[in-house]
Amino acid sequence: MTPFSQYKGWVAEGGVHNALIVSGPVVQRPKGSINQGLMHVADIMPTLLSIAGTSYPQTSSDGKAMPPLIGKPWNDMLAGRAESPRTERDYLAWEVFGNRAVRQGEWKLRWQYKPFGKGDWELFNVTSDPAERKDLAAERPDKLREMIALWDNYALTNNVILPNRSVFETLEDQLPPR
Numbered sequence: 001m002t003p004f005s006q007y008k009g010w011v012a013e014g015g016v017h018n019a020l021i022v023s024g025p026v027v028q029r030p031k032g033s034i035n036q037g038l039m040h041v042a043d044i045m046p047t048l049l050s051i052a053g054t055s056y057p058q059t060s061s062d063g064k065a066m067p068p069l070i071g072k073p074w075n076d077m078l079a080g081r082a083e084s085p086r087t088e089r090d091y092l093a094w095e096v097f098g099n100r101a102v103r104q105g106e107w108k109l110r111w112q113y114k115p116f117g118k119g120d121w122e123l124f125n126v127t128s129d130p131a132e133r134k135d136l137a138a139e140r141p142d143k144l145r146e147m148i149a150l151w152d153n154y155a156l157t158n159n160v161i162l163p164n165r166s167v168f169e170t171l172e173d174q175l176p177p178r
Helices: 042-053 139-156
Strands: 091-096 098-106 105-110 121-125
Touching: 091 139, 098 139, 105 139, 121 139
Parallel strands: none
Antiparallel strands: 091 098, 098 105, 105 121
């Protein structure tokens, strides 16, 4: 995933940044164009529902309430009218193996277990620093607090349970420093 930091299975850009080729009659963007918008795999379902002209069911076939869709349709982006289905205020958050991250616009907050992270929050401007090399947490405490509040809201809303131990905790003294 060069030039991004780390690789699949981690919350750094190398673990979450990926390419997707989309083609079909709804795509009105120039052939070969590259979109840099903030998109998520969860956006595929609402996009396909919208293209098919149908809606997401409120209940399952056995009458149970369906969970809400968290994605946003790509219709305007595919039609060439927008670069992203999200505004600068929208955010995405996720957790993998206790490591966690929030992305909002050009900002990304991540927390990773040592030795692969600091074991504390790191803040990056992924537009100017896509490889996540310069941690801006100390320089931008205001943005850090704002992004942590987004994580806290996400974790509360989605009942995120973080582990109190990591499979990596014994590796810190065995691996070279990052």
